[in-house]
Amino acid sequence: MTETSIFTRILEGEIPSEIIAETENVFAIRDIAPKAPVHLLVIPKTAAYRDVVELAAGDPALLAEVVGLAHTVAAEHADGEFRLIFNTGAGAGQTVFHVHAHVLAGDLDEKSLN
Numbered sequence: 001m002t003e004t005s006i007f008t009r010i011l012e013g014e015i016p017s018e019i020i021a022e023t024e025n026v027f028a029i030r031d032i033a034p035k036a037p038v039h040l041l042v043i044p045k046t047a048a049y050r051d052v053v054e055l056a057a058g059d060p061a062l063l064a065e066v067v068g069l070a071h072t073v074a075a076e077h078a079d080g081e082f083r084l085i086f087n088t089g090a091g092a093g094q095t096v097f098h099v100h101a102h103v104l105a106g107d108l109d110e111k112s113l114n
């Protein structure tokens, strides 16, 4: 059996992290190690998809729900303009294999993608 993901443990309240927004199938938290003035994570409640490629193939409506909540939280926590990053694969910096979108906003460094 695979280990329960850190995001599932946050969703279930096992690890403290404020859920700042949610929809039926998606929730958002602040990144514990922010790389931008506003750095949020938008995460499907299901851990069934490891990365955005699996999510897009398996449930495109859920991917659209992730993008929609990203827009909502970017409007609530910044001016609604944001950078959306899905690290995909360990070589690209992915460390948690429960798909999640990084929402970066605020005064972004042009050169930094994460």
Ligand code: 5GP
Pocket (backbone or CB within 6 Å): 006, 015, 017, 029, 030, 031, 032, 033, 034, 041, 086, 087, 093, 094, 095, 096, 097
């Ligand atoms: P990845 O590297 O997989 O694209 O992104 C995982 C992100 O999860 C990292 O930016 C990391 O800072 C964040 N993270 C890891 N553990 C926790 C945690 O316990 N709480 C919160 N809020 N964020 C976490």
